[in-house]
Amino acid sequence: MQALLGLISTDVVAVAVLAATEKVELTFLVRRRTAELDDDVEQAVLELDALFSVNHPPIKPRVHVGEPDPSVLESYGRVIYWAKPQGG
Numbered sequence: 598m599q600a601l602l603g604l605i606s607t608d609v610v611a612v613a614v615l616a617a618t619e620k621v622e623l624t625f626l627v628r629r630r631t632a633e634l635d636d637d638v639e640q641a642v643l644e645l646d647a648l649f650s651v652n653h654p655p656i657k658p659r660v661h662v663g664e665p666d667p668s669v670l671e672s673y674g675r676v677i678y679w680a681k682p683q684g685g
Contacts, residue, residue, distance in 0.1 A: 605678065606634050611665055612641075615674025621645070621656045624673040626665040634660070 605612075608628045615622040623645060625638055638658045645656055661673075670676055 605680075606631075606637055607680075608634055609637075609678070610680050611670070611676055612678040613670065613673035613676045616654075618654065620654045622659060622674060623656055624659045624661065626661050626663075626673070628662070628664070630660055630662050 606627075608631065609625055610628060611626040613624045613626070615624070623638075623642060625634070625641075627634060638660060642656050642658050646653075665673075
């Protein structure tokens with residue numbers, strides 16, 4: 598939702614979701630970690646939490662700093678956001 602609103606930080610390269618029975622992992626692959634980014638992650642978790650029913654698995658955010666290796670992205674789950682190249 599934030600991507601559609603243009604609210605994702607330019608430091609975010611990709612976002613992936615891995616849903617399992619016991620938890621939902623929301624992974625942010627970022628160029629650098631900032632306080633603003635941490636606030637954005639928290640907001641994204643709150644928005645995702647609001648989409649679920651009362652009894653749902655916990656949402657666990659993860660932040661990985663550094664350019665992601667496309668060959669291992671599947672290990673993070675389904676990629677739901679990939680930033681356009683900067684300057685492109």
